[in-house]
Amino acid sequence: MASAPKAGSTARQRARAELTREIKAEARRQLAAQGAQQLSLRAVARELGMVSSAIYRYFPSRDDLLTALIIDAYDSLGAAAEKAGQSQPAAAVRGRWRAVCTAARNWALANPHEYALIYGSPVPGYQAPEATIAPAARVAVVFGQILADATALRLNAVPGQDAPGAADGQPQPGQQAPGAADGQPRSAPALSPLLALQAAALADAIAPGVPAPVIARALIAWTQLFGMISFELFGQFVGSADPADEFFAYAVDQMATLVGLD
Amino acid sequence: MASAPKAGSTARQRARAELTREIKAEARRQLAAQGAQQLSLRAVARELGMVSSAIYRYFPSRDDLLTALIIDAYDSLGAAAEKAGQSQPAAAVRGRWRAVCTAARNWALANPHEYALIYGSPVPGYQAPEATIAPAARVAVVFGQILADATALRLNAVPGQDAPGAADGQPQPGQQAPGAADGQPRSAPALSPLLALQAAALADAIAPGVPAPVIARALIAWTQLFGMISFELFGQFVGSADPADEFFAYAVDQMATLVGLD
DNA sequence: TCAAGAACGAGAGCAGTGCTCTTGACATCG
DNA sequence: CGATGTCAAGAGCACTGCTCTCGTTCTTGA
Incomplete structure (x- = not known):
């Protein structure tokens, strides 16, 4: 879907798309490993080396991440x-x-x-x-x-x-x-x-x-x-x-x- | 199943059976109202006027309560x-x-x-x-x-x-x-x-x-x-x-x- | 009958969660 | 250059399952 980085975007937009994709990828990994119930925003953030609150810049809630998945x-x-x-x-x-x-x-x-x-x-x-x-x-x-x-x-x-x-x-x-x-x-x-x-x-x-x-x-x-x-x-x-x-x-x-x- | 209070039991056993039933009943109520995911031992205990740790005398874990349900x-x-x-x-x-x-x-x-x-x-x-x-x-x-x-x-x-x-x-x-x-x-x-x-x-x-x-x-x-x-x-x-x-x-x-x- | 012991409720506490709010740094555009 | 908007970070709130300890109470066996 919206995972192809648009060429004509600013660096910021590209970085955002990239990070969004990485978050989804890590979340998918956790989902496959342990199921939806165990999917934790904090764990995703931890694995990505960022702080949990940063995730909320990309997915306004856990449900939104799940919806994307x-x-x-x-x-x-x-x-x-x-x-x-x-x-x-x-x-x-x-x-x-x-x-x-x-x-x-x-x-x-x-x-x-x-x-x-x-x-x-x-x-x-x-x-x-x-x-x-x-x-x-x-x-x-x-x-x-x-x-x-x-x-x-x-x-x-x-x-x-x-x-x-x-x-x-x-x-x-x-x-x-x-x-x-x-x-x-x-x-x-x-x-x-x-x-x-x-x-x-x-x-x-x-x-x-x-x-x-x-x-x-x-x-x-x-x-x-x-x-x-x-x-x-x-x-x-x-x-x-x-x-x-x-x-x-x-x-x-x-x-x-x-x-x-x- | 095991919900009929045995007549020839001690008062403690009868109380235990009674409380076990009440816990299950309240849990079932919460389950019906909000689903399994939202079922909280603490909330069940709160509703029953007891402290959360007391629940563990009757169901060793949340999963055991769910199994009963x-x-x-x-x-x-x-x-x-x-x-x-x-x-x-x-x-x-x-x-x-x-x-x-x-x-x-x-x-x-x-x-x-x-x-x-x-x-x-x-x-x-x-x-x-x-x-x-x-x-x-x-x-x-x-x-x-x-x-x-x-x-x-x-x-x-x-x-x-x-x-x-x-x-x-x-x-x-x-x-x-x-x-x-x-x-x-x-x-x-x-x-x-x-x-x-x-x-x-x-x-x-x-x-x-x-x-x-x-x-x-x-x-x-x-x-x-x-x-x-x-x-x-x-x-x-x-x-x-x-x-x-x-x-x-x-x-x-x-x-x-x-x-x-x- | 009475003491040993099991069962019990209460409370504090640990590690974890989703989520909010504020702060300060950075990039972008006018 | 400066205003604007975006960002990561951190502290914090309210909540969770679960463990451990502490007195108390009931049950049971000698």
């Missing part, structure tokens, strides 16, 4: 997901889905404290500021693109036939469930009006052209993915699916089928 | 799930599944900080002690019973025919996927050896007689459920499935179908 974490995870999403040909939607899910898990396993920071319980009174929602959406956008590509592929494959109730994202309730013969994985219950609306809005935002029922199922897969990662990371799997590698692969596959990825 | 939270959630699981006739497996899921969500919404305590990021160096795993398993046990009942029902309904590869919970890989005609929701990929083993062990523990593939899918549903609740509680749904009531009902239904609940 949260944004970085979202961006880091988002970049990993995007890279994984482009690692395969656009048409290989199922392979891309698998790659993105695996990338998300690997990122979480490699950066458990960062993951806990963004997908664990939010810090006490902490309210996610506006600046976090865009980076937070990056992973969702990757999934949306895969869905959109899959939908477009299906439409092209069967030129004369519309995707079931897809055009307006607002199918008549109870009308588009018959038979699982057209790529829809299975007869699905009709979406409630509000849910259909939410799905349509989501499609408009990040997955143009994708039918609402597919979006709704993708939401399921989305929550399943991060639920699974959280369970693994937070130790909820001990005694059941631990180690979780094979269960993870199985679940990713099942969810791909659920959302109708070929 | 965690166990209580698991028990509270487990009790809610069990009650919901028994709110309907045993044969109504799908209705029971729905009831238990809804109960879990309602409990989480009513006790967000307690939920975050047990399903959010684990506190810094906190390692879940042995005493927590039994209460933590209560919800899983409820789900296991529903699965076991569903399996038994299916076996009784088709007396001459075994459930596919169910008897030993260890079906021959790649053998039981053909056709979705027997209650299995859909052709499913074969389980990997390790996953089949984990599922079989899990079945032995809490869901006797349930085929391994069903267990594996139930694990998916399990992680999906808590992933969904976490996303709702931790604000990951803002802008997408918020409010989440209808999405929740939809997802619960889809997961019931996934695990093959009629």
Whole structure:
């Protein structure tokens, strides 16, 4: 984000950007080492050879430092997901889905404290500021693109036939469930009006052209993915699916089928 | 748990049990009001009119107090799930599944900080002690019973025919996927050896007689459920499935179908 | 019954935290 | 050159978890 030192700045501004970056780097180091709870402004300052009050010139409070780290974490995870999403040909939607899910898990396993920071319980009174929602959406956008590509592929494959109730994202309730013969994985219950609306809005935002029922199922897969990662990371799997590698692969596959990825 | 004052104790023991309970109650109040991070032994002591060091006679450290609260939270959630699981006739497996899921969500919404305590990021160096795993398993046990009942029902309904590869919970890989005609929701990929083993062990523990593939899918549903609740509680749904009531009902239904609940 | 001993509450104290305020040095710009 | 704004530093406040010591009180065993 704002970590590239602008060339045309005064020395003071460059020094400020530099120090801001160093503070974040040291804070990230402590975060990775001991978790968010143990992140101490004083310790960061100590490590950087400055006095604690100086930190407040750069981050007005501990929460602001944490927010910066949260944004970085979202961006880091988002970049990993995007890279994984482009690692395969656009048409290989199922392979891309698998790659993105695996990338998300690997990122979480490699950066458990960062993951806990963004997908664990939010810090006490902490309210996610506006600046976090865009980076937070990056992973969702990757999934949306895969869905959109899959939908477009299906439409092209069967030129004369519309995707079931897809055009307006607002199918008549109870009308588009018959038979699982057209790529829809299975007869699905009709979406409630509000849910259909939410799905349509989501499609408009990040997955143009994708039918609402597919979006709704993708939401399921989305929550399943991060639920699974959280369970693994937070130790909820001990005694059941631990180690979780094979269960993870199985679940990713099942969810791909659920959302109708070929 | 150990909150009922034993009758045949000395006055001192009764006073100790009483005070232990009061400390936990006040701590729970603070937890509900401000979250685990803000839970302060000193504040608890202050509120109880005692001096902070006295608390250490009852809980050797802050973590021990938190552990007690965690166990209580698991028990509270487990009790809610069990009650919901028994709110309907045993044969109504799908209705029971729905009831238990809804109960879990309602409990989480009513006790967000307690939920975050047990399903959010684990506190810094906190390692879940042995005493927590039994209460933590209560919800899983409820789900296991529903699965076991569903399996038994299916076996009784088709007396001459075994459930596919169910008897030993260890079906021959790649053998039981053909056709979705027997209650299995859909052709499913074969389980990997390790996953089949984990599922079989899990079945032995809490869901006797349930085929391994069903267990594996139930694990998916399990992680999906808590992933969904976490996303709702931790604000990951803002802008997408918020409010989440209808999405929740939809997802619960889809997961019931996934695990093959009629 | 009565003394030894365990359990207890109170208090002082240590090391640490986030954060505020003031002070004096320095760089930048008019 | 001088005014202005930025900066690091330090002292200090209120708070935290936790330890240790000190009398007191209750429990228990001889």
